[in-house]
Amino acid sequence: xxxxxxxxxxxxxxxxxxxxxxxxxxxxxxxxxxxxxxxxxxxxxxxxxxxxxxxxxxxxxxxxxxxxxxxxxxxxxxxxxxxxxxxxxxxxxxxxxxxxxxxxxxxxxxxxxxxxxxxxxxxxxxxxxxxxxxxxxxxxxxxxxxxxxxxxxxxxxxxxxxxxxxxxxxxxxxxxxxxxxxxxxxxxxxxxxx
Amino acid sequence: xxxxxxxxxxxxxxxxxxxxxxxxxxxxxxxxxxxxxxxxxxxxxxxxxxxxxxxxxxxxxxxxxxxxxxxxxxxxxxxxxxxxxxxxxxxxxxxxxxxxxxxxxxxxxxxxxxxxxxxxxxxxxxxxxxxxxxxxxxxxxxxxxxxxxxxxxxxxxxxxxxxxxxxxx
Numbered sequence: 001x002x003x004x005x006x007x008x009x010x011x012x013x014x015x016x017x018x019x020x021x022x023x024x025x026x027x028x029x030x031x032x033x034x035x036x037x038x039x040x041x042x043x044x045x046x047x048x049x050x051x052x053x054x055x056x057x058x059x060x061x062x063x064x065x066x067x068x069x070x071x072x073x074x075x076x077x078x079x080x081x082x083x084x085x086x087x088x089x090x091x092x093x094x095x096x097x098x099x100x101x102x103x104x105x106x107x108x109x110x111x112x113x114x115x116x117x118x119x120x121x122x123x124x125x126x127x128x129x130x131x132x133x134x135x136x137x138x139x140x141x142x143x144x145x146x147x148x149x150x151x152x153x154x155x156x157x158x159x160x161x162x163x164x165x166x167x168x169x170x171x172x173x174x175x176x177x178x179x180x181x182x183x184x185x186x187x188x189x190x191x192x193x194x
Numbered sequence: 195x196x197x198x199x200x201x202x203x204x205x206x207x208x209x210x211x212x213x214x215x216x217x218x219x220x221x222x223x224x225x226x227x228x229x230x231x232x233x234x235x236x237x238x239x240x241x242x243x244x245x246x247x248x249x250x251x252x253x254x255x256x257x258x259x260x261x262x263x264x265x266x267x268x269x270x271x272x273x274x275x276x277x278x279x280x281x282x283x284x285x286x287x288x289x290x291x292x293x294x295x296x297x298x299x300x301x302x303x304x305x306x307x308x309x310x311x312x313x314x315x316x317x318x319x320x321x322x323x324x325x326x327x328x329x330x331x332x333x334x335x336x337x338x339x340x341x342x343x344x345x346x347x348x349x350x351x352x353x354x355x356x357x358x359x360x361x362x363x
Contacts, residue, residue: 006246009252009253010248010252013249014256016257025256026252026256029251029254033247033251034244034248036302037240037244037247040243040298041236041243044239045232047232048232048235049230052229052231052235053227053232054206054225056231057211057221057225060214061210061217061219062217063210112330112331115331116335119335122335125337126339127337127338128332128337133341133346136331137343137347139331140321140327140328140351141350142321144319150297150319153297153315154306154315159301159307163200163203165316165319168315168361168362169319169320172316172355175353176321177350183350184343184346
């Protein structure tokens with residue numbers, strides 16, 4: 001997608017600036033953009049390292065197993081197939097926790113393993129199961145406890161309180177996730193009737 | 195609410211460290227080991243940021259963005275949506291790094307504490323790259339019938355974007 005959008009934006013900007021008579025401004029902006037990216041990346045590196053370091057500690061303590069126990073009832077409700085499919089259960093739990101803690105690198109492999117486990121017990125191999133649909137939708141919204149990237153960008157831009165964005169993000173993600181879950185349930189019910 | 199947000203990070207860091215100490219883990223060694231991953235992530239991100247920033251700066255300095263915004267504003271004003279947010283809402287489900295760069299640029303331009311800057315940050319933090327997730331998960335099991343899973347996913351995206359705009363305006 002970006003292979004088309006990106007060049008179109010740049011080429012159209014150049015053409016427009018010729019008609020607008022501000023090619024010099026356009027030329028300067030090319031070099032200004034580099035400065036800004038470098039400044040931003042310097043701050044980004046700090047926050048990202050901090051969070052990755054803390055997560056390494058989490059992975060090595062009992063926090064992970066405790067979270068699994070808390071989540072079990074919710075997961076069984078959202079993904080009924082996990083009651084009879086232990087491998088799917090384990091991987092969906094891991095996927096949910098990783099999403100929650102903002103560990104994208106751990107969430108995706110776990111999610112894919114869960115899909116494969118669900119496919120094993122799938123009757124119609126060419127069609128998504130109910131739980132697979134739910135897993136996909138929940139992963140597109142993905143509730144994150146601490147949105148580190150957004151916070152570090154706000155810090156890089158000298159916001160008054162970089163972490164002040166956490167609560168608005170929670171509210172907006174939770175509502176998005178609820179809408180996604182309800183819409184998926186309705187879609188599943190309607191396809192049963194047919 | 196701001197106070198609550200301020201407390202969250204120090205509290206979580208302390209809890210993690212306390213549990214680590216209680217379970218006799220070498221918390222500092224673990225921290226340093228994990229932090230190395232952060233450098234890799236940032237380096238991987240750098241080229242995408244550079245590419246997107248370059249394009250956005252050119253669109254802005256040429257005046258093209260003002261022209262497009264004026265056209266779009268005619269429509270969005272009807273729904274009371276700030277037109278500056280529109281490019282982000284469009285790119286958000288398609289490209290993760292792309293939308294991150296667009297959101298960052300909006301925050302830098304309007305200020306991270308402005309209404310528009312806050313809305314951009316919330317939209318960026320509130321969902322994943324929808325089409326990427328669907329494509330990846332679908333291809334992992336090689337199914338043909340998606341059962342229109344894209345509909346609830348897009349509805350969820352819309353709901354969180356609308357919530358962000360309503361809540362912060």
